[in-house]
Amino acid sequence: MSSLLSIKNMSVNFDTPRGSLEAVRGVDIEIPAGMSVGVVGESGSGKTVMCRAAMGLLQGSTVNRTGTVIFDGHELTAMSKEQVRELFGSGMAMIFQDPLTALNPVRRIGVQLSEGLRVRLGMSKSDAMARSKELLELVRIPNAAAVLKSFPYQLSGGMRQRVMIAIAISCNPKLLFADEPTTALDVTVQAQILQLLRELREDLKMSMVLVTHDLGVVAGNTDYVAVMYAGEVVEYAPTKKLFADMRMPYTEALLNSIPRVDHKSGTRLTVIAGRLPDPTNRPVGCSFAPRCKYAQDKCTTDHPELKTDPDGHIYRCWFPIGESL
Amino acid sequence: MAGSGTAHMRNTVDSVLTVRDLTVEFRISKNKIVKAVSGLSFDVVKGETLAIVGESGCGKTTMARAILQLPPPNSGEVIFDGTDLTQLPKENLRSARTSMQMIFQDPISSLNPRLTVHQLIDEPLEIWDRGTRVERDERINKLLFSVGLEPDLVLNRRSYEFSGGQCQRISIARALALDPRMLICDEPVSALDVSIQAQILNLLLFMKETHGLTMLFISHDLAVVKAISTRVMVMYLGKICEVAPPDVLYTKPAHHYTRALLNSVPIPDPTKQIRTELLQGEPPSPMNPPSGCRFRTRCVGASALCAEQEPQLREISPGQFVACHHPIV
Ligand SMILES: Nc1ncnc2c1ncn2[C@@H]1O[C@H](COP(=O)(O)OP(=O)(O)OP(=O)(O)O)[C@@H](O)[C@H]1O
Ligand SMILES: Nc1ncnc2c1ncn2[C@@H]1O[C@H](COP(=O)(O)OP(=O)(O)OP(=O)(O)O)[C@@H](O)[C@H]1O
Ligand code: SF4
Ligand code: SF4
Ligand SMILES: [Mg+2]
Ligand SMILES: [Mg+2]
Numbered sequence A: 001m002s003s004l005l006s007i008k009n010m011s012v013n014f015d016t017p018r019g020s021l022e023a024v025r026g027v028d029i030e031i032p033a034g035m036s037v038g039v040v041g042e043s044g045s046g047k048t049v050m051c052r053a054a055m056g057l058l059q060g061s062t063v064n065r066t067g068t069v070i071f072d073g074h075e076l077t078a079m080s081k082e083q084v085r086e087l088f089g090s091g092m093a094m095i096f097q098d099p100l101t102a103l104n105p106v107r108r109i110g111v112q113l114s115e116g117l118r119v120r121l122g123m124s125k126s127d128a129m130a131r132s133k134e135l136l137e138l139v140r141i142p143n144a145a146a147v148l149k150s151f152p153y154q155l156s157g158g159m160r161q162r163v164m165i166a167i168a169i170s171c172n173p174k175l176l177f178a179d180e181p182t183t184a185l186d187v188t189v190q191a192q193i194l195q196l197l198r199e200l201r202e203d204l205k206m207s208m209v210l211v212t213h214d215l216g217v218v219a220g221n222t223d224y225v226a227v228m229y230a231g232e233v234v235e236y237a238p239t240k241k242l243f244a245d246m247r248m249p250y251t252e253a254l255l256n257s258i259p260r261v262d263h264k265s266g267t268r269l270t271v272i273a274g275r276l277p278d279p280t281n282r283p284v285g286c287s288f289a290p291r292c293k294y295a296q297d298k299c300t301t302d303h304p305e306l307k308t309d310p311d312g313h314i315y316r317c318w319f320p321i322g323e324s325l
Numbered sequence B: 001m002a003g004s005g006t007a008h009m010r011n012t013v014d015s016v017l018t019v020r021d022l023t024v025e026f027r028i029s030k031n032k033i034v035k036a037v038s039g040l041s042f043d044v045v046k047g048e049t050l051a052i053v054g055e056s057g058c059g060k061t062t063m064a065r066a067i068l069q070l071p072p073p074n075s076g077e078v079i080f081d082g083t084d085l086t087q088l089p090k091e092n093l094r095s096a097r098t099s100m101q102m103i104f105q106d107p108i109s110s111l112n113p114r115l116t117v118h119q120l121i122d123e124p125l126e127i128w129d130r131g132t133r134v135e136r137d138e139r140i141n142k143l144l145f146s147v148g149l150e151p152d153l154v155l156n157r158r159s160y161e162f163s164g165g166q167c168q169r170i171s172i173a174r175a176l177a178l179d180p181r182m183l184i185c186d187e188p189v190s191a192l193d194v195s196i197q198a199q200i201l202n203l204l205l206f207m208k209e210t211h212g213l214t215m216l217f218i219s220h221d222l223a224v225v226k227a228i229s230t231r232v233m234v235m236y237l238g239k240i241c242e243v244a245p246p247d248v249l250y251t252k253p254a255h256h257y258t259r260a261l262l263n264s265v266p267i268p269d270p271t272k273q274i275r276t277e278l279l280q281g282e283p284p285s286p287m288n289p290p291s292g293c294r295f296r297t298r299c300v301g302a303s304a305l306c307a308e309q310e311p312q313l314r315e316i317s318p319g320q321f322v323a324c325h326h327p328i329v
Helices: A047-054 A081-086 A109-121 A125-138 A144-148 A157-169 A187-204 A215-221 A239-244 A249-256 A297-301 B060-067 B090-099 B117-127 B133-146 B164-176 B194-211 B222-228 B246-251 B256-263 B304-308
Strands: A003-016 A019-032 A036-041 A063-071 A092-095 A175-179 A207-211 A224-229 A232-238 B015-029 B032-045 B049-054 B075-080 B100-103 B182-186 B214-218 B231-236 B239-244 B314-317 B320-322
Touching: A003 A047, A003 A207, A019 A036, A019 A047, A019 A063, A019 A207, A019 A232, A036 A047, A036 A215, A047 A063, A047 A175, A047 A207, A092 A157, A109 A125, A109 A144, A109 A157, A125 A144, A125 A157, A157 A175, A157 A187, A175 A187, A187 A207, A187 A215, A187 B256, A207 A215, A215 A239, A224 A239, A224 A249, A232 A239, A232 A249, A249 B194, B015 B060, B015 B214, B032 B060, B032 B214, B032 B239, B049 B060, B049 B222, B060 B075, B060 B100, B060 B182, B060 B214, B090 B100, B100 B164, B117 B133, B117 B164, B133 B164, B164 B194, B194 B214, B194 B222, B214 B222, B222 B246, B231 B246, B231 B256, B239 B246, B239 B256
Parallel strands: A036 A207, A036 A224, A092 A175, A175 A207, B049 B214, B049 B231, B100 B182, B182 B214
Antiparallel strands: A003 A019, A003 A063, A224 A232, B015 B032, B015 B075, B231 B239, B239 B320, B314 B320
């Protein structure tokens, strides 16, 4: 299977007054063409930074990115900012986590949506506007004509999120990074949007990186899942395999904290005690060791290496689940 | 008023918040008006967590903001602790807001990027003169701890340096700083992974038990709603469909929209992916809502009556109220 995106040994550090903050470290990940890969992990584990860094969207003097990113035959890490930007829209696109900060507050939705169509697809002004209206209808926004003329503040949270989705899919990208794309949507609209994304994957062979904390969404919409912890990918496996036969203790703990509709109301939820390690001062051994119920001495002294099972299941743990000591 | 009714109102002395006939409209051009909230009534009693779920764009955020008078509603009453906030002069409103706090839906953009985390949480404490410098710092540390953030690591950083979920937790800490009696949460945990989500929900449950915190909890996550709420209100296009205790609502929903919602909850198990019927039809426009029952254009149970008459809320089992001519039995 060929990879559309391959990230090799990518690290991202931010210079902060307290020292270097290692947001992503040594990530290796392959996104096979036409596939959907889920990314899950604790808040602050580096999911957004990984996606943005892969697209070359992190800029400024405080950001250091190392490693290589190859997309569709282009080595992005060897290209200039302008060259990478050429690939936005019909190559790669991103649905950002916070629509309010991603949308321009003083420009009408129609202008923001048709801009890409005109610049990247060379559409005329009126064609682009007509297509923009269709796109809004595609993401189930009622009254699309009126919404085209609205400003972001006039829309509900879920409407803004759908506008972002419409912008991201407008130029038929080969690869879509979707960072928490449905958090502001009710479950019926969410189901429709996820179906739309599935159709785009089938019809246009679009690949997708789906960052979400909703493990129900992951279960039904991804072929593979990457689990991140403290800046690293700690487990990577086909979705069914991950849920049925996880190897990482962190993944197990994560799945145990899912709130479920079939539980009685008022039930206390299971938490993973403790918190993510300080990203400016990572522990020497396994990052999860202070919180791991399977931790042994070795875990606090040696950083676990990536292991690959014969079936391709990848994980980073000295004492994986399902292996007797 | 229509489609809503008042059968579900308890009108007790224990009400912390009573909302009557709340209406919010936005004029977006000379002859176009968005009816975001249409004659909504409900009450929240002390220690209760009223969850509000409903279609995206049905008016939840607008309603929450109207309760806080940000901006005030076009009409209706908002009685908080015995005072109608819509009648209150600006200065008194400011102090009323200290006991009613809101966590906003967009965590990153709701925090001032120029302030450090310490300044963000200290701001309300300082304005309302809550304790000495030392006491306030202690309080700030405690708050950050309770939302799962390490004070030493975050105090001097600014919001743009944080992830979405971290910003969410900072705004929760800020909202809890003044020990509000009532908390209005707009999607408070939607940006959080399940473990942190659980931690925050447990914190809110704890605050409810120990401080008698009363909450209005807007969320799309039906599993979260079930875990935290004592009463659930389902909305569609600015109106109430159904009000019931969570265990009842989830096991025997009476409104057709409630059932459609429950059928769409994603199941966290890749082997149990039954593709349920998606809700059919286009969501109607709030500028021109359907006559009668607003859900009728997409309802499988609709009859001629549904187009003619607006259904009123009525009690169909103890504590369960539904606005539907042909409820599911
Ligand atoms: N511009 C920045 N400057 C400094 N630190 C940053 C910056 N952006 C992100 N970080 C830090 O990098 C780490 C990873 O952040 P990231 O946004 O990738 O998390 P995430 O996994 O997407 O979390 P969430 O689920 O909460 O969105 C966090 O510790 C965050 O504080
Ligand atoms: N300032 C405004 N001007 C014009 N229309 C507005 C304004 N604010 C909200 N609206 C409209 O009011 C309706 C209700 O919006 P609201 O934000 O209350 O929805 P919501 O239920 O919170 O949705 P979501 O779940 O997507 O956040 C929408 O149709 C929206 O476009
Ligand atoms: S390496 Fe050790 S501490 Fe880390 S996850 Fe595995 S068992 Fe737990
Ligand atoms: S049966 Fe009629 S009243 Fe009930 S939800 Fe359907 S359309 Fe509305
Ligand atoms: Mg993120
Ligand atoms: Mg909202």
